[in-house]
Amino acid sequence: MKKTLLTVTVLSAILSVAACAKKDSEYAAKMRQKGAQVGETATNHKDGVPQNEKKIATNLCEKPQQTVCAIQEAPIAQTLRQEGREKALAQLKKEFSQLPENFQGTEAEFKAGHLYKEQLRFLHLSDAAYRLIYDYDKDVLETLSVVKKLYAEYIQGSTLSEEEKKRQINIVNSTEVLSISKIIESTYPGKDAMTILATSNCQGDGLGMQAHSSLLPGASAGAILLCPGQLVKLAGKEKADRITSLVMLLAREMYHQLQIQAGAADAQAFSCLRATIPGKDDSFFESREMEAMADLMAGRLLFAHLKEVTDVTAKQNSVSLAMNWLCHLPATDPVDSKTHFSNEERIQNLLKIKEAEVLSCGEGPRC
Structure with a gap:
């Protein structure tokens, strides 16, 4: 995944639209019903996330790539992508009536028409639609706490000086994962830069498979961006599996913060x-x-x-x-x-x- 080190450079501003997409209870009910209907591989659980029950035998030692890449998503993940995107696109066309009837919300369309405001709004709407069924932001926050604890233990056990240990732990503890909703709705140093990063890397529908670790202009602490595309693919997995996957992803981006700020x-x-x-x-x-x-x-x-x-x-x-x-x-x-x-x-x-x-x-x- 990429890392981005942003210096205090004037970046072209993107006009952000702060209105949140309202939760659609009928849509949520429909998607949850689909999660219950996908057969033996998915069921509804108390955390509200359809869960993949399929067990996959591995042969990691002999065929690493084949084994790792043979793991399948739960069926609900693709359904979530497709129907969440469709719902967001329909809402986008309602809000921006000048868009042509055959507008599909592709990167090429946004770029050709210089539709920066529309692209940011599509990202906002898409993220909200996906989270109606799988609220991945909750998993990210829980995993962030786990990763910060793991880093503190690792750094404390290292041969670094006490002063450097304290410095690196402070960098880790001050780093924040910015959700799409916070990137768009909140006010913070470097917001223009972060909205540009989000739209250019996550794409309009949010399904870009990207993560970024950044030091934003004017900010005193690091920021991590995880595109919804990285998170939606975990829908339907056991919670422990979702957290484990996110531990590795967040630990990786957090190390970029230590490289950027401490020369690790x-x-x-x-x-x-x-x-x-x-x-x-x-x-x-x-x-x-x-x-x-x-x-x-x-x-x-x-x-x-x-x-x-x-x-x-x-x-x-x-x-x-x-x-x-x-x-x-x-x-x-x-x-x-x-x-x-x-x-x-x-x-x-x-x-x-x-x-x-x-x-x-x-x-x-x-x-």
């Missing part, structure tokens, strides 16, 4: 990783170091989160699920391909860290 690095671990990948020149590794180290740190905290899981197969299942978002990233992105390892390499790299030894996958070196 682990030269020894990266040198170890380089030694496992022969045939590449220095420039290949140098351009990918920051993103690779964020991956490795996310993996370390993921295993810390799963330390109470003693069954190896169960732990492999959880690790596979947490890495599944890597399977949905475009392999040919002109920017990401120059700063990230390939999706397959990233999955393999995460199995090389010393914490992954508990999975009994292969032999060292452990980084």
Whole structure:
């Protein structure tokens, strides 16, 4: 995933529309009914989220990418995307009657027509429609608390000076995950920059598979953006699985905050990783170091989160699920391909860290 370091630069403002989409009880009831009708793989639970009951056998050690990418979404996730988007688009056309009847809300349409206000409103409406059924913002807030605790424990156990430990823990504790509703509805330093980030990366319907860690202009603390597309895919999963997936995603973006604000690095671990990948020149590794180290740190905290899981197969299942978002990233992105390892390499790299030894996958070196 990308990281963004924003300096105090004048960015073109986007006019934000603050009105919230009202909750539609009939729509919510319809979607919940669909969740109950998708068969044995999904049922309604007390937390209001249709839950995927299907158990997937894994073979993480022998076929890492195939195993991780074989994990399927619950059926409700695609239904949520489709019907939530349709509802938001219909409302957008009501509010902006000048839009043509055949307007589909694509990135190309917004860009061609310079429809910045309409694009931001579509993002706002889409996010609200998805959250009628799966209120992922609640999971994000709960996971953020988990990740901050995991980081505090990791940093306290490191060899950093006491002063640096305090500094890094303060960076972690002050970093906030900004929901789409807060980005659009609230007032805060760097709002124009954040709305630009949200619309350009999450796309109008919010389904872009992006996350960003930023230091906004005028802000004293870091901000993390998780696009709804990253979150909707978890709909229908067990709550524990949803939190585990988000632990890895948030831990990764949080490490970017430590890189941005504290210059965090682990030269020894990266040198170890380089030694496992022969045939590449220095420039290949140098351009990918920051993103690779964020991956490795996310993996370390993921295993810390799963330390109470003693069954190896169960732990492999959880690790596979947490890495599944890597399977949905475009392999040919002109920017990401120059700063990230390939999706397959990233999955393999995460199995090389010393914490992954508990999975009994292969032999060292452990980084």
